[in-house]
Amino acid sequence: MRQTAAALLQALARRDLAAASRILTDVLPVRLSPATVPYVLISPFVLLFLVFSLFPLVFSLYLAFHVWEPTDGLAAMTYVGIDNFRFALGDDWFWKSLGNTVWMALASGVPQHLVAIPLACFLNSGLGRGRDLAVGVFFLPYITSTVAIAILFSSLFSTDYGLINLALAHLHGIPLLGTLLPAQPVDWMGRPENIKPAISLIVFWRYLGFNVVLYLAALQTIPGDLYEAARMDGAGWFRQFWFITLPSLRPMLFFAVTLSVIGGLQLFEEPFILTGGKGGSDQAGMSTAIYLYRTAFDFNDFGAASAMSWLLFFLVAGLTYATNRAFRPRAGSQ
């Protein structure tokens, strides 16, 4: 089997389709002409793509215009035109979930970049050999399971026994600073006004390292003599950062902000686990993705959920385009 595979790869490397067809005909029950060999070979990917990517996409668009009771089978679909969209746009909870999503996307996304860029600059210039270790430490949350992170932060944010409230209680004892901090333990996950900041903090913490890695990679491609030329031209460190580093980071900034926009608007796992899948008290932590999940699987309204997912898609697409307009490099410079 392995020899057959090796022979097949060699034949393909030579672009010898006739030889490839002979090898495949030996092991397959059907005869393959050389012209069909490429299609047979890419069929596993195409099939998976069709079943798991393209079909759900088309089906959700189809569903968005129908009312469907899934337990009654495919025959139970009724065409309703744009009623699902009308429902979604008139639904208070949908708008509330969108508001929550934008709030958390901004509160977790903006600081990610504002912190990641200076941090990447510092790691790039200041650490030398310890850099790889530091990058690894910052990157660790990104590759950690969301469930593990959610459990960890549930414990940290715990009202009576959490480390965060413990720390706040200690700081409260300090004169002046203490007066700014709450005297009572904060109910992080229970009170509506605390849920979004807590979730945003986790999301910020989780994706910071990923952005640092992106910016660090971009920083390492900036030629050192640009900084030397800027020094000769009389630019201090801040103006070197402003006039050389930031413009050079612009393509990566565009890429990273786009990822943040897409990821932030599709926020699901962190609030889902931290709020027990319901969105928290007063739905304060309910993102649009959670709401459309609940619409489908808790309220059994697949049509409305599909319509909402398409509305969310158009929002993501629009904001990605806006990001492109804002961050794309000046014409001619790239």
Added chain:
Amino acid sequence: MGQVTLRGIGKRYGSTEVIRGIDLEVQDGEFMVFVGPSGCGKSTTLRMIAGLESITAGELLIDGKVVNTLHPAARGTAMVFQSYALYPHMTVAENMGFALRMAGIGAAERARQVGRAAEILRITELLARFPRELSGGQRQRVAIGRAIVRKPSVFLFDEPLSNLDAALRVDMRIELTRLHADLGTTMIYVTHDQVEAMTMGDRIAIFHEGRLAQVGAPLDLYHRPANTFVAGFLGAPRINLIDCPSAHHALWQQWLQCQADRPSAGRAAPSRLGVRPEHLQVVPVGSGVPATVVMAEHLGDCSILHVQVAGIAGLFNLKSVRDSGTFAAGTLIGIAADAASVLAFDADGRRLA
């Protein structure tokens, strides 16, 4: 003004000493070329003058003022980098005006000064373009323009032509020489290309292992090299050198005789003799020292012959203007050095006369 004085300038990285005490006076308005093989310290010295490298020993003076610790931008120097180092996200005009902008000069005055520098370099039509839209030669001009705009008292060039193709290099060489004549500003120019050094410099400083091997006018250095390193570095093909053979050898005797003809010939006995390829002549077999042609390179205007002399290891180069094309490998010829053309060196490689 733009007088640069180096007094015992040294540079060490940890325990490695890369510049070992450079003393040099570059006059106001002079075109000084730093030349030498890779790793000789010429670029490091230039970067110390620019302020991009710290100076670990000695004093650097510009117009009589010690500037060892002065910020690069405050030294009155402008540098043209080998890679051009143009800011890729700025237009040509913004690149050239960047130093003025950093100095707080207003947009209108910036545009005026950039425009004038662009006229000098004939790149006015490029001002709105970005660096990546320019050819190598155009980028080079912009880099020079960026330096001109700062009105420096000293221009520093770090191998500025080495990224250009051969034809463009010749054009830019001439253009830079003309620019120097027009501006009259001191220029210090680093290169590893001896043709650039010979053709552009008022004076050449030859670097060798972190020291100055010799400083002087190009032809002085060519005809009166201080030592075997300078003699070998300048001139292509390389000078032919032979050590004093243990046994009596006809070639040594012949060259010794020619060296004695030099009016300045000293008394000391040389331990090495050198003859440049253009001073070795082909003579009929029997009248000179016999030699065998190993390879002949016919360049059209001249031929370069690589010949083997029995009893001496290594090949000799001859540059022959006449009879080109008639020599093939294996031809037996006689060679003879021109009278008064032989350079003599002592055991340490220093020229005797």
